Amino acid sequence: MSELLVADSFRVRRNPTTGIAEVRGWQFHLDRFARSAASALDERGAAPSESVDAFVLAASERVNAFGDGFPRFELWLDPDDTVRWGLSERPLPALTEVIALRSIAFADIAGLHDLDRKGPNIERYLAVNHELGAEALMLDASGHAVEGATTSLVWWDADGRGARTVPGARVDSVTERLVAEAAPQQPPTAAPPGGHPELAARDAGVAELTESEVWAVNALHGIRVVSHIDGVATRTPDASRLDWFRAVLEHSWEPVLLDGRATGAW
Structure with missing residues:
Protein backbone atom coordinates (compact mmCIF):
# COMPACT_ATOMS: atom_id res chain seq x y z
CA MET A 1 0.00 0.00 0.00
CA ALA A 94 -19.36 22.96 1.71
CA LEU A 95 -17.89 25.99 3.46
CA THR A 96 -18.78 26.84 7.06
CA GLU A 97 -18.12 29.75 9.42
CA VAL A 98 -18.48 28.07 12.83
CA ILE A 99 -16.94 24.92 14.31
CA ALA A 100 -16.88 23.05 17.64
CA LEU A 101 -13.74 21.32 18.92
CA ARG A 102 -13.19 18.36 21.21
CA SER A 103 -9.83 17.90 22.88
CA ILE A 104 -7.68 14.79 22.81
CA ALA A 105 -4.06 14.21 23.83
CA PHE A 106 -1.52 13.35 21.16
CA ALA A 107 -0.53 10.44 23.42
CA ASP A 108 -4.01 8.95 22.95
CA ILE A 109 -3.68 8.81 19.15
CA ALA A 110 -1.68 5.85 17.91
CA GLY A 111 0.52 5.87 14.85
CA LEU A 112 1.36 9.56 14.54
CA HIS A 113 4.71 10.69 13.15
CA ASP A 114 6.29 13.73 11.50
CA LEU A 115 3.87 16.07 13.26
CA ASP A 116 5.34 19.13 11.57
CA ARG A 117 4.65 17.79 8.07
CA LYS A 118 1.26 17.92 6.36
CA GLY A 119 0.40 14.56 4.87
CA PRO A 120 1.50 11.54 6.94
CA ASN A 121 -1.20 11.91 9.62
CA ILE A 122 -4.17 13.05 7.53
CA GLU A 123 -6.03 9.74 7.53
CA ARG A 124 -5.44 9.17 11.23
CA TYR A 125 -6.70 12.66 12.10
CA LEU A 126 -9.82 12.14 10.01
CA ALA A 127 -10.48 8.87 11.82
CA VAL A 128 -10.10 10.63 15.18
CA ASN A 129 -12.57 13.31 14.09
CA HIS A 130 -15.04 10.57 13.24
CA GLU A 131 -14.48 8.86 16.58
CA LEU A 132 -14.97 12.12 18.52
CA GLY A 133 -17.89 13.35 16.44
CA ALA A 134 -16.16 16.73 16.18
CA GLU A 135 -12.96 18.38 14.99
CA ALA A 136 -10.14 17.14 17.22
CA LEU A 137 -8.11 19.66 19.22
CA MET A 138 -4.75 18.05 19.92
CA LEU A 139 -3.09 18.62 23.30
CA ASP A 140 0.56 18.07 24.20
CA ALA A 141 1.83 16.23 27.27
CA SER A 142 1.34 19.37 29.40
CA GLY A 143 -2.28 19.79 28.30
CA HIS A 144 -1.54 22.76 26.04
CA ALA A 145 -3.42 23.13 22.77
CA VAL A 146 -1.29 22.49 19.68
CA GLU A 147 -3.59 22.46 16.64
CA GLY A 148 -6.84 21.10 15.31
CA ALA A 149 -6.98 18.05 13.09
CA THR A 150 -7.39 20.27 10.02
CA THR A 151 -6.84 23.74 11.50
CA SER A 152 -4.54 26.06 13.35
CA LEU A 153 -5.69 28.21 16.27
CA VAL A 154 -5.76 31.96 16.81
CA TRP A 155 -7.38 33.44 19.91
CA TRP A 156 -8.12 36.83 21.45
CA ASP A 157 -8.41 37.74 25.12
CA ALA A 158 -10.90 40.20 26.61
CA ASP A 159 -8.46 43.10 26.03
CA GLY A 160 -8.06 42.31 22.32
CA ARG A 161 -4.59 40.76 22.53
CA GLY A 162 -4.14 37.98 19.99
CA ALA A 163 -2.15 34.77 20.26
CA ARG A 164 -1.38 31.56 18.42
CA THR A 165 0.10 28.27 19.51
CA VAL A 166 3.86 27.82 19.69
CA PRO A 167 5.47 26.67 16.41
CA GLY A 168 7.29 23.37 16.44
CA ALA A 169 5.68 19.93 16.40
CA ARG A 170 2.73 21.05 14.28
CA VAL A 171 1.97 21.92 10.68
CA ASP A 172 3.07 25.38 9.52
CA SER A 173 -0.27 26.95 8.55
CA VAL A 174 -0.47 29.26 5.54
CA THR A 175 -3.73 30.87 6.67
CA GLU A 176 -2.37 31.41 10.17
CA ARG A 177 0.63 33.15 8.61
CA LEU A 178 -1.63 35.47 6.61
CA VAL A 179 -3.59 36.35 9.75
CA ALA A 180 -0.43 36.86 11.80
CA GLU A 181 1.15 39.15 9.20
CA ALA A 182 -1.97 41.33 9.19
CA ALA A 183 -2.43 41.49 12.97
CA PRO A 184 -0.22 44.57 13.64
CA GLN A 185 -2.03 46.51 10.89
CA GLN A 186 -5.48 46.27 12.48
CA PRO A 187 -7.50 49.50 12.68
CA PRO A 188 -6.88 51.41 15.92
CA THR A 189 -10.50 51.04 17.08
CA ALA A 190 -10.62 49.23 20.44
CA ALA A 191 -6.90 48.49 20.32
CA PRO A 192 -5.28 47.17 23.50
CA PRO A 193 -2.84 49.44 25.37
CA GLY A 194 0.17 50.09 23.15
CA GLY A 195 -1.69 49.32 19.91
CA HIS A 196 -1.97 46.01 18.08
CA PRO A 197 1.16 43.90 18.57
CA GLU A 198 2.12 40.79 16.64
CA LEU A 199 0.27 37.61 17.51
CA ALA A 200 2.11 36.16 20.50
CA ALA A 201 3.18 32.52 20.18
CA ARG A 202 2.42 30.95 23.54
CA ASP A 203 0.94 27.98 25.36
CA ALA A 204 -2.70 27.82 26.42
CA GLY A 205 -4.85 25.09 27.89
CA VAL A 206 -8.50 24.37 27.17
CA ALA A 207 -9.69 26.41 30.17
CA GLU A 208 -7.97 29.57 28.92
CA LEU A 209 -9.22 29.05 25.38
CA THR A 210 -12.84 28.75 26.48
CA GLU A 211 -12.50 32.17 28.12
CA SER A 212 -11.23 33.64 24.84
CA GLU A 213 -12.51 34.33 21.35
CA VAL A 214 -11.07 31.42 19.36
CA TRP A 215 -10.67 31.03 15.60
CA ALA A 216 -9.92 27.85 13.68
CA VAL A 217 -8.07 28.88 10.52
CA ASN A 218 -7.23 26.86 7.43
CA ALA A 219 -6.92 27.07 3.66
CA LEU A 220 -10.41 25.74 2.92
CA HIS A 221 -12.67 27.77 5.21
CA GLY A 222 -10.44 30.74 6.02
CA ILE A 223 -11.53 31.78 9.51
CA ARG A 224 -14.13 29.79 11.42
CA VAL A 225 -15.31 30.86 14.85
CA VAL A 226 -14.85 28.13 17.47
CA SER A 227 -18.21 28.12 19.26
CA HIS A 228 -17.45 25.40 21.83
CA ILE A 229 -14.54 23.38 23.15
CA ASP A 230 -15.47 20.15 24.93
CA GLY A 231 -19.05 21.42 25.07
CA VAL A 232 -18.11 24.70 26.79
CA ALA A 233 -18.97 27.92 24.95
CA THR A 234 -16.14 30.30 24.07
CA ARG A 235 -16.20 34.11 24.21
CA THR A 236 -18.54 35.77 21.72
CA PRO A 237 -16.52 37.07 18.78
CA ASP A 238 -15.82 40.74 18.15
CA ALA A 239 -17.75 41.19 14.89
CA SER A 240 -15.73 44.14 13.57
CA ARG A 241 -12.38 42.38 14.15
CA LEU A 242 -13.65 39.17 12.59
CA ASP A 243 -14.96 41.01 9.52
CA TRP A 244 -11.67 42.90 9.14
CA PHE A 245 -9.54 39.76 9.13
CA ARG A 246 -11.89 37.96 6.78
CA ALA A 247 -11.54 40.93 4.44
CA VAL A 248 -7.75 40.61 4.72
CA LEU A 249 -7.97 37.00 3.55
CA GLU A 250 -10.19 38.10 0.67
CA HIS A 251 -7.31 40.32 -0.47
CA SER A 252 -4.77 37.48 -0.34
CA TRP A 253 -5.90 35.61 -3.46
CA GLU A 254 -3.02 35.09 -5.90
CA PRO A 255 -3.30 33.86 -9.51
CA VAL A 256 -2.19 30.33 -10.26
CA LEU A 257 -1.20 31.47 -13.75
CA LEU A 258 0.39 34.72 -14.89
CA ASP A 259 0.43 35.68 -18.58
CA GLY A 260 -0.71 32.18 -19.45
CA ARG A 261 2.15 30.51 -17.58
CA ALA A 262 2.25 28.78 -14.23
CA THR A 263 3.65 30.81 -11.36
CA GLY A 264 5.73 29.53 -8.48
CA ALA A 265 9.29 28.93 -9.69
CA TRP A 266 11.74 28.70 -6.80
Missing part, protein backbone atom coordinates in the same frame (compact mmCIF):
# COMPACT_ATOMS: atom_id res chain seq x y z
CA SER A 2 1.35 3.43 -0.93
CA GLU A 3 2.22 5.91 1.83
CA LEU A 4 1.42 9.63 1.66
CA LEU A 5 4.64 11.42 2.59
CA VAL A 6 3.60 15.02 1.93
CA ALA A 7 0.36 16.78 1.03
CA ASP A 8 -0.65 20.39 0.51
CA SER A 9 -4.29 21.24 -0.11
CA PHE A 10 -5.70 24.65 -0.93
CA ARG A 11 -8.96 26.25 -1.94
CA VAL A 12 -9.18 27.45 -5.54
CA ARG A 13 -11.62 30.03 -6.83
CA ARG A 14 -12.15 31.28 -10.38
CA ASN A 15 -11.65 35.05 -10.51
CA PRO A 16 -14.96 36.50 -11.73
CA THR A 17 -13.19 39.09 -13.89
CA THR A 18 -10.09 37.38 -15.29
CA GLY A 19 -11.29 33.77 -15.21
CA ILE A 20 -7.90 32.78 -13.80
CA ALA A 21 -7.86 30.32 -10.91
CA GLU A 22 -6.64 31.89 -7.64
CA VAL A 23 -5.39 30.57 -4.29
CA ARG A 24 -5.02 32.48 -1.02
CA GLY A 25 -1.33 32.73 -0.18
CA TRP A 26 -0.44 30.65 -3.26
CA GLN A 27 3.32 31.21 -3.03
CA PHE A 28 3.30 30.22 0.65
CA HIS A 29 1.60 26.93 -0.29
CA LEU A 30 4.15 26.26 -3.01
CA ASP A 31 7.05 27.02 -0.69
CA ARG A 32 5.67 24.79 2.08
CA PHE A 33 5.11 21.89 -0.30
CA ALA A 34 8.58 22.19 -1.82
CA ARG A 35 10.20 22.47 1.60
CA SER A 36 8.32 19.50 3.04
CA ALA A 37 8.97 17.36 -0.03
CA ALA A 38 12.68 18.13 0.05
CA SER A 39 12.84 17.10 3.70
CA ALA A 40 10.95 13.84 3.12
CA LEU A 41 13.05 12.92 0.09
CA ASP A 42 16.29 13.73 1.87
CA GLU A 43 15.35 11.41 4.74
CA ARG A 44 14.89 8.55 2.29
CA GLY A 45 17.70 9.36 -0.10
CA ALA A 46 15.16 9.16 -2.92
CA ALA A 47 14.11 11.28 -5.88
CA PRO A 48 11.03 11.23 -8.15
CA SER A 49 11.37 11.02 -11.91
CA GLU A 50 10.83 14.78 -12.25
CA SER A 51 11.77 17.77 -10.10
CA VAL A 52 9.31 19.51 -7.81
CA ASP A 53 9.51 22.55 -10.09
CA ALA A 54 8.47 20.52 -13.14
CA PHE A 55 5.67 18.83 -11.22
CA VAL A 56 4.26 22.09 -9.83
CA LEU A 57 4.38 23.86 -13.18
CA ALA A 58 2.43 21.04 -14.87
CA ALA A 59 0.04 20.58 -11.95
CA SER A 60 -0.69 24.32 -11.84
CA GLU A 61 -2.00 24.15 -15.40
CA ARG A 62 -4.39 21.39 -14.34
CA VAL A 63 -5.44 23.34 -11.24
CA ASN A 64 -6.26 26.35 -13.38
CA ALA A 65 -8.24 24.24 -15.86
CA PHE A 66 -10.23 22.56 -13.06
CA GLY A 67 -11.25 25.87 -11.49
CA ASP A 68 -13.20 26.11 -8.23
CA GLY A 69 -12.19 23.24 -5.99
CA PHE A 70 -9.98 21.91 -3.23
CA PRO A 71 -7.04 20.20 -4.96
CA ARG A 72 -4.07 18.61 -3.22
CA PHE A 73 -0.42 18.33 -4.21
CA GLU A 74 1.06 15.03 -3.01
CA LEU A 75 4.27 13.07 -2.67
CA TRP A 76 3.83 9.29 -2.41
CA LEU A 77 6.05 6.39 -1.42
CA ASP A 78 5.07 3.21 -3.27
CA PRO A 79 5.55 -0.36 -1.97
CA ASP A 80 8.60 -0.81 -4.24
CA ASP A 81 10.24 2.18 -2.46
CA THR A 82 9.90 4.51 -5.43
CA VAL A 83 8.56 8.01 -4.86
CA ARG A 84 6.21 9.93 -7.11
CA TRP A 85 4.24 13.17 -7.26
CA GLY A 86 0.45 13.25 -7.33
CA LEU A 87 -2.37 15.73 -7.82
CA SER A 88 -5.86 15.07 -6.47
CA GLU A 89 -8.45 17.22 -8.25
CA ARG A 90 -11.31 17.51 -5.77
CA PRO A 91 -14.55 19.52 -5.82
CA LEU A 92 -15.04 22.32 -3.32
CA PRO A 93 -16.69 21.00 -0.13
